[in-house]
Amino acid sequence: MANQTGRASAAQDRLSQVGDHITATGSQIPKGRAALLEKGPDDIVVTCALRTPICKGGKGLLKDTAAADLLVSAFTSLLQRSNIDPALVEDIAVGTVLAPGGGATEFRAAALAAGFPVTAAVKSLNRQCSSGLQACVDIANEIRAGVIDIGIGAGVESMSTQYGPQAVTEFSELLESHKEAANCKVPMGVLSEAMAKSKSIPRSAQDAFAASSFQKAVEAQKQGLFDQEIAPLTVKWTDPKTDEEKTITVSKDDGIRAGITAESLAKIRPAFAKDGSIHAGNASQISDGAAVVLLMTRATALKLGQPILGKFVQASVVGVPPLLMGVGPAAAIPVVLAKTGLDKGEVDIYEINEAFASQCLYCINELGLDQKKINPKGGAIAFGHPLGCTGARQVSTLLYELKRRGEQVGMTSMCIGTGMGMAAVWVAE
Amino acid sequence: MLEFRTQGYNGYSVKYSPFFDSRIAVASSANFGLVGNGRLYILVLTANGIAAEKWFDTQDSLFDIAWSESHENQILTASGDGSIKLFDISLNQFPIQSWTEHAREVFSVHWNLVAKDTFLSSSWDGTIKIWNPTRAESLVTLPTHSCTYSAQFSPHNPSLLSAVSSDSHLRVFDLRTPASASNHLTLSIPTHTPPKARMGVAPPVGIPPSEALTHDWNKYRDSVVATAGVDRCIRTFDIRAPGAGPVAVLPGHEYAVRKVSWSPHLSDILLSASYDMTCRVWTDGSAMGVGQQGGQGQGQQDPMVFGNGRELGRMGRHTEFATGVDWCLFGAEGWCASVGWDERVLVWDVRAIMGP
Numbered sequence: 001m002a003n004q005t006g007r008a009s010a011a012q013d014r015l016s017q018v019g020d021h022i023t024a025t026g027s028q029i030p031k032g033r034a035a036l037l038e039k040g041p042d043d044i045v046v047t048c049a050l051r052t053p054i055c056k057g058g059k060g061l062l063k064d065t066a067a068a069d070l071l072v073s074a075f076t077s078l079l080q081r082s083n084i085d086p087a088l089v090e091d092i093a094v095g096t097v098l099a100p101g102g103g104a105t106e107f108r109a110a111a112l113a114a115g116f117p118v119t120a121a122v123k124s125l126n127r128q129c130s131s132g133l134q135a136c137v138d139i140a141n142e143i144r145a146g147v148i149d150i151g152i153g154a155g156v157e158s159m160s161t162q163y164g165p166q167a168v169t170e171f172s173e174l175l176e177s178h179k180e181a182a183n184c185k186v187p188m189g190v191l192s193e194a195m196a197k198s199k200s201i202p203r204s205a206q207d208a209f210a211a212s213s214f215q216k217a218v219e220a221q222k223q224g225l226f227d228q229e230i231a232p233l234t235v236k237w238t239d240p241k242t243d244e245e246k247t248i249t250v251s252k253d254d255g256i257r258a259g260i261t262a263e264s265l266a267k268i269r270p271a272f273a274k275d276g277s278i279h280a281g282n283a284s285q286i287s288d289g290a291a292v293v294l295l296m297t298r299a300t301a302l303k304l305g306q307p308i309l310g311k312f313v314q315a316s317v318v319g320v321p322p323l324l325m326g327v328g329p330a331a332a333i334p335v336v337l338a339k340t341g342l343d344k345g346e347v348d349i350y351e352i353n354e355a356f357a358s359q360c361l362y363c364i365n366e367l368g369l370d371q372k373k374i375n376p377k378g379g380a381i382a383f384g385h386p387l388g389c390t391g392a393r394q395v396s397t398l399l400y401e402l403k404r405r406g407e408q409v410g411m412t413s414m415c416i417g418t419g420m421g422m423a424a425v426w427v428a429e
Numbered sequence: 430m431l432e433f434r435t436q437g438y439n440g441y442s443v444k445y446s447p448f449f450d451s452r453i454a455v456a457s458s459a460n461f462g463l464v465g466n467g468r469l470y471i472l473v474l475t476a477n478g479i480a481a482e483k484w485f486d487t488q489d490s491l492f493d494i495a496w497s498e499s500h501e502n503q504i505l506t507a508s509g510d511g512s513i514k515l516f517d518i519s520l521n522q523f524p525i526q527s528w529t530e531h532a533r534e535v536f537s538v539h540w541n542l543v544a545k546d547t548f549l550s551s552s553w554d555g556t557i558k559i560w561n562p563t564r565a566e567s568l569v570t571l572p573t574h575s576c577t578y579s580a581q582f583s584p585h586n587p588s589l590l591s592a593v594s595s596d597s598h599l600r601v602f603d604l605r606t607p608a609s610a611s612n613h614l615t616l617s618i619p620t621h622t623p624p625k626a627r628m629g630v631a632p633p634v635g636i637p638p639s640e641a642l643t644h645d646w647n648k649y650r651d652s653v654v655a656t657a658g659v660d661r662c663i664r665t666f667d668i669r670a671p672g673a674g675p676v677a678v679l680p681g682h683e684y685a686v687r688k689v690s691w692s693p694h695l696s697d698i699l700l701s702a703s704y705d706m707t708c709r710v711w712t713d714g715s716a717m718g719v720g721q722q723g724g725q726g727q728g729q730q731d732p733m734v735f736g737n738g739r740e741l742g743r744m745g746r747h748t749e750f751a752t753g754v755d756w757c758l759f760g761a762e763g764w765c766a767s768v769g770w771d772e773r774v775l776v777w778d779v780r781a782i783m784g785p
Binding site: 010011014015017018020021022 | 463490576640642659
């Protein structure tokens with residue numbers, strides 16, 4: 001008997017010795033779609049992804065709710081839905097752009113208020129419009145590196161309460177004297193206008209793209225395709241007509257408008273230049289919202305019995321000229337495709353943030369992507385772009401849609417103010 | 430292409446007899462060599478294909494074999510239980526000698542081609558041992574302190590031997606040096622060293638160390654050794670310039686390379702067998718006239734490529750890991766045999782798979 005146990009362990013030794021010959025290490029990560037679809041215990045998986053409804057900035061149903069309160073609500077819903085023991089969550093990263101002081105203090109407080117014990121660490125981070133994605137990637141990397149086992153990537157923005165000129169510090173003379181550095185300050189609308197002109201994207205094409213975003217979102221909302229990802233919340237809201245404070249439950253995005261066509265958009269006056277092409281109807285809406293993504297390794301998820309929505313595969317981030325901020329996705333997507341060995345045709349759905357119809361359209365054309373695969377449930381033009389929230393919001397939008405269609409490989413990407421692009425590959429399971 | 434099935438046994442190594450052009454030995458193991466018996470096949474090439482002339486069953490898996498250079502009927506086996514056995518194929522069933530000094534799996538055996546009264550073995554226990562078939566104990570033990578997958582005598586010098594191991598190093602031992610604290614070790618080359626930077630070319634990126642699984646001495650250039658392993662690249666080194674990095678780097682295999690073997694006929698040609706189920710034939714670019722072709726389209730080449738070497742063709746008929754290849758020493762240059770975990774021995778002509 002003793003002899004037999006000895007044999008079994010010898011066989012185990014041999015197996016691991018020979019296994020080491022073919023297991024990939026470091027730079028030798030297997031590539032290609034087939035490799036991505038393989039499931040391993042070390043995969044970083046998403047076991048819960050949800051968001052609050054996204055509401056119009058300034059006049060929507062969340063206009064009186066502070067960013068931290070949105071986050072508390074998203075955290076509470078996450079704890080309820082995932083049923084995870086809050087004591088197991090070791091780190092939370094929250095992407096946000098406009099919060100003064102980066103939001104570090106109130107987000108830590110929000111985590112505590114939502115029921116996380118003091119042992120759950122919290123950080124806030126700001127990579128402009130990709131903050132939410134960056135938060136998810138940071139947490140995934142922490143898990144991959146063994147810093148933590150379970151974490152939450154989140155994003156939040158209350159543009160109603162925090163949007164405005166105070167969000168950017170005055171540039172020093174030194175920065176102003178450097179041409180490319182000074183370009184970082186050019187307002188998004190102005191530079192997108194210039195870019196639309198220089199890349200010759202006509203207004204008609206932009207309006208058509210924007211109208212289709214609205215139409216897709218209306219249809220998706222009608223079919224209830226957002227219901228799975230949205231966690232309703234109850235907030236206090238002051239009716240602007242009567243100044244009466246009411247307690248309401250918000251469960252739907254309120255920026256989605258029916259009946260928008262390219263023709264109706266064609267009537268709107270351009271916002272940034274008289275002869276311009278960009279206007280309120282073909283740019284992203286100013287909005288409020290929060291989104292959260294629960295991440296852990298597959299081994300942990302299986303141990304805890306957490307349902308697996310999908311996995312995070314790889315991300316890329318690249319810089320582009322500040323004045324061509326909008327080309328970010330066109331620069332970042334090929335990098336992450338190369339890293340993962342995917343062909344652009346092998347991605348089933350692309351969630352590319354619609355900061356402006358012009359830049360989104362440019363990226364799609366530049367990369368030669370199939371229009372049908374882009375933002376199938378509409379995008380930021382239709383339901384809004386709460387800056388820090390968007391990157392985390394795309395994860396739930398993408399994974400639930402992939403799952404519904406029975407597809408697998410998805411990409412989230414966005415352009416980033418001051419000239420950057422970020423992209424990430426996800427696999428739904 | 431000729432084929433033989435080693436039913437129930439997964440091939441680990443194949444060797445042509447140095448005495449007969451029609452005799453091939455195969456080391457094979459049940460259950461992929463993880464647990465169970467081993468079997469040594471003696472195959473003969475006949476007008477009607479390959480036939481098993483004889484086989485010997487062993488208690489534990491067999492990982493390598495080496496024909497005796499002094500006796501046409503004798504052959505060594507390297508076994509998973511740490512033993513080395515000498516079989517006489519004119520007898521039946523049992524080995525005529527057995528040595529059990531290694532503490533772990535013996536992964537390679539090699540007969541000295543010059544001083545034909547010695548052979549060596551290398552083991553996962555981190556040692557190389559040198560033996561005389563008439564003696565019961567080993568003559569010398571050389572430590573590598575690392576799982577040693579492959580060791581060989583130089584085909585040009587009876588006192589020179591080399592080994593590659595899981596610590597990513599190629600070691601060269603010279604038995605003429607005094608057995609001091611260095612244990613005859615004269616050279617230790619990290620095989621993952623990137624090639625030296627050249628003028629006008631971006632410096633090569635650093636490569637992490639990875640297990641070296643196989644190596645072979647060139648049969649014509651007495652200072653050239655090819656190594657390969659887990660990082661999927663084949664490299665050639667000139668041991669006269671150990672610090673200069675590889676002379677050629679040949680990437681292309683999609684998984685670890687299990688065996689490399691220089692041609693006995695052409696100084697620049699080598700064969701490889703890999704976990705990616707292919708056997709490939711390469712030139713290291715040292716032969717005249719080969720370089721020009723490789724130089725073209727440098728832009729699209731794998732950035733790992735170094736030197737003028739390139740792949741000349743591949744044989745993809747194995748349906749599992751290809752673990753061994755060996756060249757036939759006789760007849761028309763180009764015949765070789767390969768084995769794999771698909772329980773098959775294939776005998777084929779390299780010239781048939783080479784491009785124009």
